[in-house]
Amino acid sequence: xQLRWLAPTELFMELGAEVAKGQFFPGSDNGAxxxxxxxxxxxxxxxxxxxxxNSWRGGLSxxxxxxxxxxSTLSDANAVDALTRFSGTSATWMADFVWKWAPEGNAxxxxxxxxxxxxxxxxxxxxxxxxxxxxGGACTGLQDHYDSAQSGGYAQAIYQFMPRWxxxxxxxxxxxGSVNAGVNRALLDMPDFNPTRWxxxxxxxxxxxxxxxxxxxxxxxxxxNTDNALILQYIMSLGPHGAHKF
Numbered sequence: 660x661q662l663r664w665l666a667p668t669e670l671f672m673e674l675g676a677e678v679a680k681g682q683f684f685p686g687s688d689n690g691a692x693x694x695x696x697x698x699x700x701x702x703x704x705x706x707x708x709x710x711x712x713n714s715w716r717g718g719l720s721x722x723x724x725x726x727x728x729x730x731s732t733l734s735d736a737n738a739v740d741a742l743t744r745f746s747g748t749s750a751t752w753m754a755d756f757v758w759k760w761a762p763e764g765n766a767x768x769x770x771x772x773x774x775x776x777x778x779x780x781x782x783x784x785x786x787x788x789x790x791x792x793x794x795g796g797a798c799t800g801l802q803d804h805y806d807s808a809q810s811g812g813y814a815q816a817i818y819q820f821m822p823r824w825x826x827x828x829x830x831x832x833x834x835x836g837s838v839n840a841g842v843n844r845a846l847l848d849m850p851d852f853n854p855t856r857w858x859x860x861x862x863x864x865x866x867x868x869x870x871x872x873x874x875x876x877x878x879x880x881x882x883x884n885t886d887n888a889l890i891l892q893y894i895m896s897l898g899p900h901g902a903h904k905f
Contacts, residue, residue: 671706685749687729739796747784777812803841
């Protein structure tokens with residue numbers, strides 16, 4: 660259930676709140692298996708124009724979830740997969756900003772869109788590491804206090820330098836932050852690693868229904884493993900779309 664209010668002001672101002680079952684991350688299936696709301700969210704957006712060629716929008720958002728027995732698989736001290744279950748609270752703060760430029764407001768010939776987002780997540784509760792001794796693992800089924808403070812974000816810019824042609828760059832980063840897993844800390848492999856990724860792309864749109872895209876990713880999502888990927892995409896849309904919502 661979501662409620663939005665658009666303020667009757669010259670400056671764009673939007674406030675909103677939402678309640679949901681909370682069965683999706685950072686919530687859990689078990690956390691939503693009950694009456695009432697499993698997650699709560701609130702957001703605020705401000706925006707406006709700067710002259711005839713520029714516009715902007717900034718926002719703040721907050722998400723609170725109460726996962727129960729949220730499952731994940733981690734590598735333990737013996738390099739064996741270990742099933743963990745987390746129960747507690749999860750609070751995420753997010754800030755986003757978008758700046759758009761088009762000469763005299765005409766985006767058909769040239770335009771630039773810059774977007775960035777930053778989030779910070781704090782979790783507090785109990786973590787259980789399921790017994791995997793029979794598989795050669797290190798976990799014994801112990802449950803202890805768990806808390807973490809992690810963050811991440813991205814920044815990207817997309818420039819349309821002529822009709823139907825665009826080029827763009829994007830940078831993503833996650834910060835492992837601080838993690839306290841109590842007695843399970845010695846049993847689980849929690850490396851201090853910050854994943855990053857750079858992306859470069861160029862695309863061409865023959866029509867409003869189709870697009871060709873060439874993209875290069877320099878991806879360091881896994882520790883000690885760099886993935887360089889070259890991607891060629893063809894995207895086609897059918898039916899209603901942004902230009903014709905029939």
